[in-house]
Every structure is written in C-alpha cells, then in structure tokens.
Amino acid sequence: MADALLRHGLLLAAHNRLLPLLFLPLQSNSPRLNPSPRSRLDAAFSAAIPRPSNRSSGFRVRAVVEEGTGEPKWWEKNGGPNMIDIHSTEEFLDALSQAGDRLVVVEFYGTWCGSCRALFPKLCKTAEEHRDILFLKVNFDENKPMCKRLNVRVLPYFHFYRGADGLLESFSCNLVKFQKITDAIEKHNSARCSIGPPSGVGDLLDSSTSQN
Secondary structure: OHHHHHHHHHHHHHHHHHHHHHOOOOOOOOOOOOOOOOOHHHHHHHHHOOOHHHHHHHHHHHHHHHHOOOOOOHHHOOOOOOEEEEOOHHHHHHHHHHOOOOEEEEEEEOOOOHHHHHHHHHHHHHHHHOOOOEEEEEEOOOOHHHHHHOOOOOOOEEEEEEHHHEEEEEEEOOOOOOHHHHHHHHHHOOOHHHOOOOOOHHHHHHHHHHHO
16 A cells, blocks of 8 residues: 555655746757647647637628628519508408409418428419419418418419409419419409409399399
C-alpha cells in the first residue's frame, strides 16, 4: 500500500512539473520551428471551439434577403383582374351577387397543398384566356366554416356558379385532370338560353308567369 501511494505521489509531482511547460510560448529562435504569431495550442483551441455568433448572424442576413425580395407567394399571384381573392363569407356572397349572369369559377385551395400549387399556374392561364369568366380564390384555412358548409372536403376543389341558376357543378381536380375544368367551362359558359332553370328556381319562375 505504501509503495502504491509513493508511486502515485511521484507521478503526480512529475505531472505538476510538466503541466506548466505545455503553456509556455514557443521560442522564436528555435532552429527546428518557424516563428508563429500564436502557439499550436491556441490554434488547436481556436479550431475546436465553434463560433455561433458568426453563424447566427449569417442566418439573419439570409433571412432578411429572402424576406426583402418582394416576390409574391404562389397563391398571391393572379391571372388578371377577373381573378379575385376571397377572405370572408360576405366577400364570397357579394362577388356572386355582383357577377350577374357571368360564369363564376371558385377554387378552394390550401397554401400547403402540393396539388393546388401544381395546378395554379394553369388556372391563371385559363383566367387570362377567359376574361368574361370570374374566378374566385378561396383559402381553405382562412374560411374553414364557410368551406365546411359548402361540403369542401378535399383540395383543390371547384364550384361553378351562374346567376339565378346558382351552383351548377362541383368536383375535385388536379393538374392531371385539368381537362375537367376546361370541359365544365365550355359546358356552362355557353349561351344563356341553353341552360335550363334548376329545381326550385323553375317553380318560382312559373308562379311569376301565372300571376302576369
């Protein structure tokens, strides 16, 4: 036991004598080493210790650049003056009322919806090609109560309205099936006389005619 303690004491003493030597500056007149402004230990510590302040400032700069580009998000773009964003139920009803006899195509979308994003450029092009049609864009997340009342359960989803006929057709669609939208436009944007009154409205028209 005494021998073990003695050996431990000698090793500890040697360690204590050598430890300060590790932190002595290198002599510039050493024939084997080139002079350096910092010691090897300083260089090692500098390389090992991260510098979070520089990295975080870099992230802040990039964020400012991205936010300062001024580019609208994909759902904020429009295909022309006949494409309108709807932000409330009141705006939706007002737009349908003011449309008169024009065909109204309503797109229900989500900003997180990949299918909505893929389809949107072609929808904008369609709006540019049909200035006589009113296109309404309804953000599902901003208008959840209204969308639920209109039975919108999948995105993107489309409604077609026209004047007193009200809702003509509704369906889900994606970019691959975009022809469904084209076919519906050709069907419902024809001459007014080719579209018969829907159930319910026809009874009102008959009663009005009999009174005259």
